Amino acid sequence: MAGQLSIAWILSPMVIGLIGLALAFFFYGNVKRQPIGGTETMNRIAQYIREGAMAFLTREYKVLAIYTAVVFVTLGFTLGWLAANAFVLGAFLSLLAGFCGMQAATLANVRTAEAARRGSKPNALLIALDGGAVMGLAVAGLGLVGLTAVYYSLRNNPHVMNTTLHAFAVGASSIALFARIGGGIYTKAADVGADIAGKVIEGIPEDDPRNPGVVADNVGDNVGDVAGMGADIYESMVAAIVSAVAISLTTADSVHLKSLAPGLSEIGERTLGGALPLILSGVGLAISILGIFLARVLRGSKPASVLRNCLIIPPIALTAVSAILMPLLGATQAVTICLAAGAIGGAAIGLVTEYYTAHKPIRRVADSSRTGAATNIIQGLAVGKESVIVPMLILCAVAWLSNAQLGLYGVAIAAVGMLAGTAIVMTVDAYGPISDNAGGISEMSGLGKEVRDITDELDSVGNTTAAIGKGFAIGSATLTVVALFSAYSMEITHARGPNGIPFHLELTDATVLIGVLLGAILPFWVSASTMLAVGHAAQKIVIEIARQFKEIPGLLEGTADPEPAHIVDIATKAALIEMIQPGLVAILAPTLTGFILGPTALAGMLAGSLAVGSTLSLFMANSGGAWDNAKKHIEKGDLDGHIKGGDAHKAAVVGDTVGDPFKDTSGPGVAILIKVMSVVSLLIAPLIANR
């Protein structure tokens, strides 16, 4: 094995990926076999949601097809057609994963409601989990199969392979960008629009079947939290792997890489360094699959503990397996330390996020609602800002530890470790909107309190895991960006600049500093435009809902049906139009800076946007989560002397509404921004360095 890694090892991630995909099919079939809704209303509403979700996806994919075609041609003429094809592959697999996941989720929601209607909580949990597992396995499986295919077929030409992998990652990133931002705008426009129109204007409760916006709200959960989140996590996993491969190929001095496998030649070491991220991600997927089966076995216990274990056990298992594998591969255990730092750090960030969005801080936010909306907002903003501190410190510790072990390659391996559990994290994430939808369907169909009690419990667990998932997604994005940034700066510093002088990315260089300031602008720009986008789109929805209540006789009295398709249509159009500006900013800013101001300014820009983007997105996601749960805290009657509908609750609803675009649109949008910028920079690095 020394010197040349056996083909079996290199292909192992593909094999595991294919097994994952086969299991996704199995789970999909499992979900489909379950009984559909027992009442006509349930099926009608489920049908509305499914049609709305798939209609959005279809139209979004049309827009993305145009974008993909433009980039395909551009790449073909600049970096060659191999890169252009890899870009399309990376994008296509992301779309495919999103499509499969949405198919499963929109079948699973009504079936989960039906299981709850029949009184079986374990069955309901199982169906929701199986539905989520389709997305989780599709995301991880397709990503691994695609990357391994590129790696394997080009393994004898590392330089070409490197560029091709970058292009693959840009494909993944682009789709993630638009899916996340478009989906985020859709889901929150529908949510805010339906809430404002329903609660404020017409005075009817949440999820009331008379409200024409409720279906769009449920569609939005799928569009945002299944398709959007899936594309986001898929791209993080791809980017982490690609950055690790890139660093192992370009580390000129190989100071740190040399200690990776002291027994091997330099070539053998580089080969091992390039293959390890894939092999370890394959191991992560295998462990995730076992985790998903474990959850099935445990389905009789408390849903909260089932899902919690799904997030905590895999990092530990991954560490154990790596410790056994490394000697077999001839690699040092330093790899295991980096991997463990990333995996355990990711779980720790998830738990901190849970603390800030579920424990003492949200009681503080709820408490501050006693004196009105202003104090609720101030407290929520402060909690969000505070919540930045510990996760960022964890990331610093992970980066410091892994850098001490294996240099920047170690940091990339830590990112791989953090994302090795992609399949199970995504499963648990996609479980959220399914159980949320199940609750919505039950409410709209007028099912009884016992049914709601089951769906409410599943849903509330889903809310917590969603918050954990968001913190994890942003944390892993930040670490991935650090790894990508390192890969970019290595490409640049190893290139010859104009006049043959190598580039230096020194902070004493004013160009770098100007880049830092320019980069600092972008997260605020994208954040402003996505928040405004939600506002615009929500306003259109409010107007349409008001129109329906005015023009459809008997709607308010419950004797006539609303026209949800109109709302779905408005939300779809608005989301697709509004996602263009922030999307273009993310792609054009690094491209223009790189070509006009040069690679050093671009390096500064990446550092500036990393600093601002990572903190700003954590702040927004966690403020939003805290407001949301503070409102629920009051609704549950946990704030002494205050009830749902009272003044404190009204104040908390204001916070919740502000938090909606914070946590589900702007926050994730900014996180994806910094990933896209780094991936694009990595791809164009050879072009701007050798001009």
Add this chain to the structure above:
Amino acid sequence: MAGQLSIAWILSPMVIGLIGLALAFFFYGNVKRQPIGGTETMNRIAQYIREGAMAFLTREYKVLAIYTAVVFVTLGFTLGWLAANAFVLGAFLSLLAGFCGMQAATLANVRTAEAARRGSKPNALLIALDGGAVMGLAVAGLGLVGLTAVYYSLRNNPHVMNTTLHAFAVGASSIALFARIGGGIYTKAADVGADIAGKVIEGIPEDDPRNPGVVADNVGDNVGDVAGMGADIYESMVAAIVSAVAISLTTADSVHLKSLAPGLSEIGERTLGGALPLILSGVGLAISILGIFLARVLRGSKPASVLRNCLIIPPIALTAVSAILMPLLGATQAVTICLAAGAIGGAAIGLVTEYYTAHKPIRRVADSSRTGAATNIIQGLAVGKESVIVPMLILCAVAWLSNAQLGLYGVAIAAVGMLAGTAIVMTVDAYGPISDNAGGISEMSGLGKEVRDITDELDSVGNTTAAIGKGFAIGSATLTVVALFSAYSMEITHARGPNGIPFHLELTDATVLIGVLLGAILPFWVSASTMLAVGHAAQKIVIEIARQFKEIPGLLEGTADPEPAHIVDIATKAALIEMIQPGLVAILAPTLTGFILGPTALAGMLAGSLAVGSTLSLFMANSGGAWDNAKKHIEKGDLDGHIKGGDAHKAAVVGDTVGDPFKDTSGPGVAILIKVMSVVSLLIAPLIANR
């Protein structure tokens, strides 16, 4: 003159500084000579405000004395007693300027009200301006005199001079930090507390004499906008000058400096490079003095245009004078270009800030209040985020242009240019709280509508100039930090690291990247803790006001007097306690990072906090300004179909309340944070580099 700069030039800034101080005395006398309030109530209230303001200052100074003593001893044992004394001098002059300014402001407020009562708008404007001019001239005059004294006395020992100037700047920074944060917490706690208690709990209007919190609110205007702002601007001016001197002394290759005065020897060039920032600041002060006299001459015209001209003409005059001076000093006109870029850039940032806090954007915020508080908040946050873009681009352009002219020295000169108008900017800034106080005194004393009309006009102009001043302060802080950062990195890269290897601040170094992430945390930390501090302190004030209304018979009916001194006392104590945590973070974070993780991590930390701090503070300051003016827009009846007290207005009041700590506590607090961190780093650079 070639080779050796004549003593006359070097001492010129001191002479102009002394003239400025003499004029400050003259204006102080002028204010004092004006008739005091014509009614007993006016004088009583003015007395309350004055006593409250001076009491706060006295107690704050006691706390600062302890801090100063600790740092004095620490510096004495590490960097020597000369540096320790310079630190105390820098701090003392800041405190002295604040004391003089507050004396003048708290005399001018009631006299301005009296002039308005007698029906003379020009006189009222004049008194308010004269009162402001005392602060403006004290800040610039004391700063210049102090710096020139240090520079002159140590000019033959550049190395010692450099460290001594850094220590002077740290003294200035420390006071600015605590005065700004403590003052910011005080003013907004009193404002929010009085508003919530008055409007929400007791249902009485703003500035109502029955509300025991109103006096504290008026005290807060002085404490925050006179003393706090003054210390802030003083430290920016000092830091800009010190960074320019430091760069001219440490530029080893002198690549760019060489083109500063092609006819001079290297020593002559360095001397000129070190003296220029002082000379140019002296010129700026002279122009500001002329500007203040011009405003006196023009006092009959519209107040808005008088103040606007005060901010626009000086940069142009400065450019013209510099163009004449440079040939006389043997320096290239590149200096003039850098200076002009900074001065005009600063004015441009002020105007952009005005746009975002007074024009179309605030109409959007007002408009969004129609659908409630949540949409008002979302829109205000989005406006603030958007408002980051153009000022940051202006700063990038200024930095790019000045760097192209004279390298990093040019960037420092641009910062000097931006702050050359310190005296007049501060005059206009301090005018704001004086006219605001005059309005408050008129209202509380029950003066007629004609009087209120005059004070309202003066006050509303003050609000706009305050917004401009805030944008300017943050913009100049950012550019100053870039200059300070450059000075720091030069100190570090010219030092020998451990093992004799020089330090490199490369972005490919994981330590630098970790520093960037650590630095990104701090602005969020300080922002969270200052917002919470306002919340805590406001809550205490609300409780005390409620107590007074309950326990003082006849207070609500207006037959008994409130006890404002209690509120003043609570606000003072709360502000002094709450300022400690953010203050320590600002000072300890760079110190600990520098000593534990080393100078490269500290460089990354400064870059990360620069990126996040500059944008976050602009965002918060401008969101706050937009909410404030959106509320006023509705109050003036400019939002169709909505009146004061209506639903849209109530929603706008929520935004205004959230905006209070945003714009006057957290925003400026974060801006000062990044300045303090850079100055502290510059001071400790020799200690951490040569360990």
